[in-house]
Amino acid sequence: MGDRVNDGANNGVSSGTVRGLAAQGTALGRVIGEAADRCFAAVRVQVSGRTGVGKSSVRAVLTAHHDLRVDGVDITEAASIDVPRSPDPVLDGDVLVHVLAGGAHPADIDAVASATEVVFVLAKADTIDHLDTVIGRLSASVGATVYPLMGTVAASVMRGLPASFGLLRPAAKAVTTDMLLTPERFVRATLPIPRQARVELLEQVETCGVRIAVETLTANPNTDDATLRLLLAERSGVDALARAVRQAVDDVRIDRQGKLLHRLTELAAEHPDATELERYLGSDEAVVAIMRSALRALGEPQEPHPTLRTAQQWQSRWQRADEPSRARAALAVARGYLRMRER
Helix, strand or coil, X not given: CCCCCCCHHHCCCCHHHHHHHHCCCCHHHHHHHHHHHXXXXXXXXXXXXXXXXXXXXXXXXXXXXXXXXXXXXXXXXCCCECCCCCCCCCCCCCEEEEEECCCCCHHHHHHCCCCCCEEEEECCHHHCCCHHHHHHHHHHHHCCCEEECCHHHHHHHHCCCCCCCCCCHHHHHHCCCHHHCCHHHHHHCCCCCCHHHHHHHHHHHXXXXXXXXXXXXXXXXXXXXXXXXHHHHHHHCHHHXXXXXXXXXXXXXXXHHHHHHHHHHHXXXXXXXXXXXXXHHCCHHHHHHHHHHHHHHHCCCCCCCXXXXXXXXXXXXXXXXXXXXXXXXXXXXXXXXXXXXXX
16 A cells, blocks of 8 residues: 555656566566556647637747646647648647637538547637627537637736736726727827836737726725736636646546556466566556546546545446446446545
């Protein structure tokens, strides 16, 4: 029971432990090493979409976000899909972040049809009227949640910008709705804010971000700069999008580790004298990782605080299962929950 169950980037399986099994200089060690290489390879996040939808902005925001600035995650941008007289790019990332404009075209649906992990995002959300309605329509058309993103706002606040709202704070109550209809109106409006300061503010958070800051400061002039940036980050949608992408990355890792442990189980059966491998497959780390993979296969969430009754319910599901694959998965979940209880 001494093995540590890793969370976070490894989702339960330790690269060091598995690679230790491979470091034997034997044919079995080489096979284990090859399986470990596949499992622990970087997870490739690929940003895709049609021309002009904001792919570069989405890639830049995801690359900068703290949830995704971790080892083993590579974020790249694919060439545009649906370009006349040009072949579509190969979308073979482990996670596909597909960027939409105001609507989902047939080309968007076709492009992601074969992808296992897809996160949909509506970039330039600050330019969309009736955003909730548009998001609802888009989500219904693609059959999944679409995450709105205000890319310019998100990129700025992650860099700590605007550094100060000091010039806007005393003038907030004088800013009218008409002044924020367009950037030009805000720049030309009669306000006690220098023109260059307004231009810089618009470059950093767009008209939508200025509107959010004005509404907040009008309600509470004492709202500090850090709180305003946090509010802008939340309203930009960047954290919700990054969480969705991170969850997809973690799901890829869980699936890979399930395949790794399945391969190790096969190798243990082929090499009954490999006692160290057999011992690892009975460890907390392996049993719980197999449980997570089984839950993924069944489409069930993990219970963070399983009770004895939780494990017993899964044992009952194992006994009642009418398909061998579901029975094996239910038994793996029951074993995992029992092991978590024992720990």
